[in-house]
Structures are given as C-alpha cells and as structure tokens.
Amino acid sequence: MTGSIELPLMRRAVVHADRIEVVTDAPVPSPRTDEVLVRSVVVGVCGSDTHAAHGRHPFIPIPYHPGHEVVGVVEQVGPGVTAVEVGQRITVEPDLPCWTCKMCTTGRQNLCENLQFFGCGWEQGGMADLFTVPADRLHVLPDDLDDITAALVEPLSTPVHAVRLAGEAFGSGLDGVRGRTAVVLGAGTIGLLVLAVLKAHGVGTVVVTDVQAAKRDKAISLGADAVVDAVAADVADQVRAALGQSADLVVDCVAIEPTVRLSIGLASKGGTVVVVGVPAADVTIPLAIVQDHQIRIQGSATYLPEDYEESIRLLQTGAVRASDIVTATLPLEHVSEAFDLSASGEHIKVLVSIGAPSVPTA
Secondary structure: OOOOOOOOEEEEEEEOOOOEEEEEEEEOOOOOOOEEEEEEEEEEEOHHHHHHHOOOOOOOOOOEOOOOEEEEEEEEEOOOOOOOOOOOEEEEOOEEOOOOOHHHHOOOHHHOOOOEEOOOOOOOOOOEOEEEEEHHHEEEOOOOOOHHHHOOHHHHHHHHHHHHHHHHOOOOHHHHHEOOEEEEEOOOHHHHHHHHHHHHOOEOEEEEEEOOHHHHHHHHHOOOOEEEEOOOOOHHHHHHHHHOOOOOEEEEOOOOHHHHHHHHHHHOOOOEEEEOOOOOOOOOOOHHHHHHOOOEEEEOOOOOHHHHHHHHHHHHHOOOOHHHHEEEEEEHHHHHHHHHHHHOOOOOEEEEEOOOOOOOOO
C-alpha cells in the first residue's frame, strides 16, 4: 500500500458574500509555461474589492480571491520565461488579455474583448502566500522604490491613464492638461491620486469635492486650489466660482447619477468628463445638454504598460508619497478588518502585509 503524497499548502484570502476569511490549506500553485511563481509581500485593498465584497461591483462575482494591487518577489520561473529572474521584486499589471482580439492587436489590451483580471474574479489573487501569473504581466521594480511605495504603482496607474485620456482631448496626452481648469469629484484614493497626476503635469486650477471634511483637507494639503463640500446645495456654483469659469476637465471618481450630472454641468460648454469610478448602476444623463454643449464623456478603463512606467516615475520623483496615501497596514490574518477599514471612509489606502515589506526611509 502506497502512502499519500502531501502537497505543499499555503494561506489565501477568500471573499464570500457574508465573510472574508483566510484559508490555510490552499494548494501552492506551480508555474506553467510562460508563468512565474511569486511570493506576495504586500497587497492593497482597492475600492473595487470593497464594492465586490458588498455585492456592488458589476464585474466581480462572489466568492473571489482578492489582491490585484500586489508587490512580491519572483520565487520560481516556468518554462520559457526569460524576462524576469528568481529573486527580483515585481508588481503585477493584473489585466489578463487574450492578445488575439482586435483590441489586443491594436495596442488596447486593457479593452480586450476576452479580458480576465487577476485578483478580480480570476482563479487566483495576490492576497495569498504565493500565486502564479503570466510573466508578461510583471513589472520589475527599481531598487529605489520600497515595497510600501511600490504598492501604489497599480492604483496610481489608473489615474495616470485617465489623465492621459483627458489630455488627448486637448491634443497631447498627459501634457494636454497643462494650464487647464479641472475638477475632481471624490477625494478617496483614486481622486487624490488623480489630483497628484494633474498637479505633476501642470494643471492650471483644480478644485476637489468630497462629502468628508477630512478628505477635503487632505486634498488641500496635496495641492488642490480649492475644495467644496459635495453635498452643498450650491456645489456647482461654488466650484465654478473657485475655477472662475467652466471646467475644461471633470474627473468623476464616484460615478453615481448626481456626480455624473454635476460633471456635465461643470464641463458645460465644450468640456470633457472622464468617468473613472466604477458605477454600481445605470444613470440617466441630460443628453440634450451633452449634445448641444458639445461635451465629451470619456470612460477610462484600467491602464496600459506606459501608464505603469509613468506611475513608477511619479513615485520615484516624490510627486506621490506613500506617507500621504497609505494610512493603515494590517497582516493577512486581519484581512477582514483591512476591508472594513478600507470601506469605512476614514482611510485612504489600506494595505495587507503578507511578508515583511520594506518601508519608506524618509
């Protein structure tokens, strides 16, 4: 009689409809051809994660394995992998394109017609001791970027992509926002990072709205020219007064009907509205105003490799500092509490540590 073979096991977070747990008997995956095995170090909790945990994300089914904002170390490489080596520190670009559809073959793999997403409905996520992922989804991190700061590469890339799209409306990508008037609706993680990207690329005047005074104060400390209470009865009038004119650009990081309608009103006439927040439901818009006032409404979906490169550059130069954004770090055993803190509205970015992440030295 032959004995059973004991497979190596690991910890992994699982989000259920009624709880978030850490299982301790998940099998350790093995890298297949063109894949790598990564040991997680630190992972961010995204707004998409908390929305999904509360059943409010349109594209993430429950249960799922979270963790797409991940920093780790290459543990093993599968057959055919030459771009990365064991021991290298990496972050993951979590969209998983098919590489064969029209979008992929025209350089728009973030819009892949068969897109899957690591850590968001995929069979694996980064909130685990180990995971496998295609090697072409990795970005090797520079030595001058500590792990806590590097955990911001993915969330910062979303605002970089949104601002790049907005700038294209004015003809020149990221630099197209230089000297423009802008409004950011929502001063959560993404809204504050949008503000940072706008400031780094020379925006003229930028106004930020939020319902929480503490977040409005944070926006001022990060360079907003003015802030407005998002629930004020005359919020549109206050924003326009602070701008001195209509907005060239409005970035909606909330994406509910009141903010979409406010965006259109602030961008009138001839402005651009970029929707970055993930809507939980359909909205109704004043289409006659959109048409007659020639307002551009632009969706913004995740990022491309050049957005990751720019995100890393902004973090290296200090245009975005982890000390301004990361407000809590909890161990994997307390992942449920980390989700609660992230959803509380009292934190900006909450991280989950799985290894021993390096931290900023200044």
